Amino acid sequence: MNNTRPRILGIPNRYLTLAIIVLGIFAARVYAPVLPHIQVAPERLSHQPLFTLPVIGPFYLTNTMTAMVIADIILLLITFAVWKAVKSGSLVPQGFSGAIEAFIEVLYNMTESTAGKWTKKIFPYFGAITLLVLVVNWTELIPGVDTIGILEPVVEHGNPIEQVTSNIYTLIRPEGGTDSDHAAGFTLIGFVRTLSTDLNFTVALALISVFMTQVIGFQALGPGYFSKFINISALWNVFNKPMGIIDFAVGLLEIVSEISKILSFSFRLFGNIFAGTVLLFVIGTLVPVLAPSLFLMLEIFVGLIQAFVFGMLTMVFMSLATKGHGDHEEQHDH
Amino acid sequence: MDAAAAKLIGAGIAMLGTIGAGLGIGILVSGAVQGIARNPDASGDVQTNMILGIAFAEAVAIYCLVVALLILFVG
Numbered sequence: 181m182n183n184t185r186p187r188i189l190g191i192p193n194r195y196l197t198l199a200i201i202v203l204g205i206f207a208a209r210v211y212a213p214v215l216p217h218i219q220v221a222p223e224r225l226s227h228q229p230l231f232t233l234p235v236i237g238p239f240y241l242t243n244t245m246t247a248m249v250i251a252d253i254i255l256l257l258i259t260f261a262v263w264k265a266v267k268s269g270s271l272v273p274q275g276f277s278g279a280i281e282a283f284i285e286v287l288y289n290m291t292e293s294t295a296g297k298w299t300k301k302i303f304p305y306f307g308a309i310t311l312l313v314l315v316v317n318w319t320e321l322i323p324g325v326d327t328i329g330i331l332e333p334v335v336e337h338g339n340p341i342e343q344v345t346s347n348i349y350t351l352i353r354p355e356g357g358t359d360s361d362h363a364a365g366f367t368l369i370g371f372v373r374t375l376s377t378d379l380n381f382t383v384a385l386a387l388i389s390v391f392m393t394q395v396i397g398f399q400a401l402g403p404g405y406f407s408k409f410i411n412i413s414a415l416w417n418v419f420n421k422p423m424g425i426i427d428f429a430v431g432l433l434e435i436v437s438e439i440s441k442i443l444s445f446s447f448r449l450f451g452n453i454f455a456g457t458v459l460l461f462v463i464g465t466l467v468p469v470l471a472p473s474l475f476l477m478l479e480i481f482v483g484l485i486q487a488f489v490f491g492m493l494t495m496v497f498m499s500l501a502t503k504g505h506g507d508h509e510e511q512h513d514h
Numbered sequence: 515m516d517a518a519a520a521k522l523i524g525a526g527i528a529m530l531g532t533i534g535a536g537l538g539i540g541i542l543v544s545g546a547v548q549g550i551a552r553n554p555d556a557s558g559d560v561q562t563n564m565i566l567g568i569a570f571a572e573a574v575a576i577y578c579l580v581v582a583l584l585i586l587f588v589g
Contacts, residue, residue, distance in 0.1 A: 218587045290562070444573045451576035454583060489569040496566065 201469065208468035214339050214351045215465040216326070216368055218458055222378045223369040225330070243329070243370055244378035251316045251375060258311075290492070295499035298400065302498045305392055309385065310491030313376070317453055317483030320374040321476055326457065329370035338365025376453035376486075379446065386445035389494040390438060397501030405501070409435050441497065445490065452486050525582040535575035542567045 189196075222242040229238030258280060265277035273281050287310060291303045319325060331341060331349055339351040351368055375381050397405040407413065411431040414424035456479045464472050546564035550557045 220584065220588050444570075447580050448569070448573050448576050451580045451583075455579050458583070485565075489565065492562075492566065493569065 204469045211342075211350050212353050213465045213468045214353055216461055217334075218461065220379075220454070222373060222380075225369065225371070242378070243373040244375050244381065247316070247319055247325070247372045247375040248381070250372065251312070251319055254315050254319075255311065258315075287491070291495055291499075294496060295502070298396070298499060298502045301396060301399070302495055302502075305389070305498065306491045306495040309389065309494055310487050313385070313449065313490050314484065314487035316375045316381075317487055318480070319372070320376075320453065320457060320460075320479060320483065322372075325372045325374065326370040326461075327368075328372075329368050331366040332369055333365070334367045335364050338367060341366045374453055374457060376449050377457055379450050382446035382450045383442070385449070385490070386442045389445060389490075389497075390442050393494070393497050393501050394438075396498050400502035407431075409438075445493065449486055449490055452482055456482055521585055525585045528578050528582040528585060531578035532575040535571050535578075538571035538574075539568050542571060 222244040224240040224242055225246075226241050229240050232238045262273075262277045262280050265273045272278070284307060287307050288299070288303055291306055292299045295302045331351070339353070341349045342352045344350050351366060394405075397408075409431050411424075411428045414421075414427035414431075418424045418428075460472065460475055460479065463475050542564060546560050546567075549560045
């Protein structure tokens, strides 16, 4: 009867959990956690630029790039697992690939109910963006992200360091409180930092999403799609119907709303995940044991919701773009 | 008042904008729950639209948050 309880390495899970909690309390007493220096721009891992473009300038290896590589590797592994399951010939996928199938199916049904006959065109963007953002957001939860890295000497906001073993050092709290505002010392640059906390990534995704919305709208409606923005026919008939000038102005507002879509897409994802990491830093410093687990659970939820919202908004905007001019008069666009 | 204190106060004032987002999300969810209570069959559609609306309302709060974070951690 005891065998039915979940076990890892032959030890019942509850004893393992208890051991980890005790270890956590012990570790937090020996090396008290330090609030890292928080900055919005991603940190550079090297002082030499990777390469320099003539007009744009130098490119540095940042710690969000390593996160991108990790997320890509995870996505490739998922793809490979599902590909193997499909190749194996069984019609009902089992285990992991079954879970992926269920996930994809939920997304596909949602696209079908909104986009109708354009589902095949729109679904790849929805699925790809949702999966990518989901994996990227959840890399935040891997232990060691933001906490393992290289130590950099800095002039202010520094912390003293202490040697653990021959090559490993750790930041420690300065003597007399946590106020390290003007002290020289060291700061930690993590090898990996969540990709969504880099505005370059979120703006790039938002640009792709909004640009492809225009492309799909053009494919669906032909050149007439752009009369949504610059309403020439309304301007042409302005002497017969003077109110057409309002239609023309509304078209100009549509251009503004497309641009504001880029802003809201990118800042929504960036703001949520960056705030999440800052929250984890602060909670981990204040209450190092037990409390971070609750906030990690919150971060799982936030990461899922944000990935879902990013993908779903892309899908909804794309399917609105495929519909004619009359259909979206009531479209509410922040 | 030194610059650090002004930064903290500024970040606090920036976050006042979340009042609007909170009100908006509250009204939105109340409407959605009433809709689901009247017509439980439509709950799927209502939920999808509710999440979309929440995302729009929440975006405003996120702008405030980004401004507050920029005040605190940049420059």
